Amino acid sequence: MTGPRLALVPGEPAGVGPELCVRLAQAPRTDCSLVAFADPATLRSAADALGLPLNLLHEDEPARRPGDMPLRMFPNANAVVFGHPDPRNAGAVVGALLDAADACMAGRFDGMVTGPVQKATINEGGIAYTGTTELLAGHAGSDVVMMLANDVVRVALATTHLPLRNVADAIDVELLVRVLRVTHEALRTGFGIPEPVIAVLGLNPHAGEAGHLGSEEIETIIPVLDRLRAQGMHLVGPLPADTAFLPRKLAGFDAVLAMYHDQGLPVLKYSGFERAVNVTLGLPYPRVAVDHGTALDLAGQGLADPSSLEAAVATCARMAAQRQAR
Known part of the structure; x- marks a missing residue:
């Protein structure tokens, strides 16, 4: 061998x-x-x-x-x-x-x-x-990122095991920049995707609906995406979580970044729990x-x-x- x-x-x-x-x-x-x-x-x-x-x-x-x-x-x-x-x-x-x-x-x-x-x-x-x-x-x-993956979708998590009321406070510029950089590099080096496309979910319903359902997208998420796009990353979003996992959309993404645990993982587990795995991105191995x-x-x-x-x-x-x- x-x-x-x-x-x-x-x-x-x-x-x-x-x-x-x-x-x-x-x-x-x-x-x-x-x-x-x-x-x-x-x-x-x-x-x-x-x-x-x-x-x-x-x-x-x-x-x-x-x-x-x-x-x-x-x-x-x-x-x-x-x-x-x-x-x-x-x-x-x-x-x-x-x-x-x-x-x-x-x-x-x-x-x-x-x-x-x-x-x-x-x-x-x-x-x-x-x-x-x-x-x-x-x-x-x-610095590591938790990603769950199966044959259908890869879901990285911005936050992991936090109470829901604490998630919004945890989503800041430093966190999102770190998580997206680690995820992007891991998709390149570990999964062999030269130019990965990462879909980024909004935190709020309808990705905030232009600020009517929350300001985190406008104040934090969109500025981070614009900053990293200018550095060469291919990022899509912020997307409403309720439609981002439609098969025709997933076909264009190499991974999805969810803002919190239960925003992305129920979809992944429903689509193939038995073959799902937990990947730690960012380790030297x-x-x-x-x-x-x-x-x-x-x-x-x-x-x-x-x-x-x-x-x-x-x-x-x-x-x-x-x-x-x-």
Whole structure:
């Protein structure tokens, strides 16, 4: 295998991440090679629960047969019971993420794919944790943007997990300039789009309707778009969010910038939740995550859909190959 080498971090060991990784090991890949950063006992338990073969290899050995999985070991502090997160294992979860990030930044790996984590359990384990995106951004010292993507649309977010009443105050010139620059550069370098077209949604209904439904478009969003257009970016908007996602309009956009979480993501998830992935733009390496949670109620039962993890690996492999080709 001569393609990109990707670190695969299952996430919360009591969730569905380990069994999804076991499913990935059942078919050889031609687009990349994978190394799991994980606890071997948990992966074996997941394989047993699924009734699937699993052959754990040294991280430098290539996978050749169904069930082969090269591994860098991160033993959990306590034995895992699927469906029941244990705060004592928080250190292994975060340690695997940070070690994978170090390996990517050192050039030993070309990208990282991550499974879902249980934020509350990590905090209960004594580690202050707001999310994997924030963890990796702080570790790399990077300005990052969250983008969700599937086969239909890519949606970047100006703000992420904010109460709705705080969103308008957060949308300022500095934020929008930073987010649009990071998104534009990532579309060029990670997705191979030389001159990306980005649709920018308005904050208010009807994109403010010339100031009658809010002034943020006139006072903030339009001046930013004009400024960045003068620097060569191809930006469309601000557009009313209720019509921007019509198929005939989406056909002309490479990405859509939504002002807040629930402005853009319901459309994306409706159009293809199973194949949706979460991409962290702005890191010095590609990082792609599944777009679902730990699904503790399904863990260990063989019921979890691997489609999002499969899409995350494929997306990360393409982005890593694109960077290698530059």
